Amino acid sequence: MLLAILLEVIGSLSQFGAALGAGLAVIGAGIGIGKIGGNAVESMARQPEFASNLQTAMIIASALIEGVALFAVVVCLLIGLA
Template identity: 45%
Template sequence: MALAETILAAENSISGNIATVGYGLAVIGPGIGLGILIGKTIEGMARQPEVSGQLRTTMFIGIGFVEVLGLLGLVTGFLFT
């Protein structure tokens, strides 16, 4: 009987939702994407400095899209937990 009581106590002590962990992990993807995006833009600027203005503009548009994905994951975690 003590084992059953221990299991029930353990189940009652776990709080929160597993989705919280999932939404937290969803923010890792955009972080990796930002690193790749910025790194490749800098690499492109180093190879062809004459197109650095176009690369920078495209990079900032891409950063905006990637940040929206990260913020959606974060806000969704707050809304559904």
């Protein structure tokens, strides 16, 4: 009886931890992409002749950050569902 209750509590805690990890991954990705976008716009305002190069680099960096965040969310969801 006590073991069943303990296992149920541990299971719910692992689901909570997985949800918390997924949320933190998404928040971190949002902050990272926001910083990239803000700094890129500021750089384009200072030197408009490099705008196309900065835009390309910004899109690549944002895609890499988004990919890592998606991977983290998938891993957290797999842990939570297991």
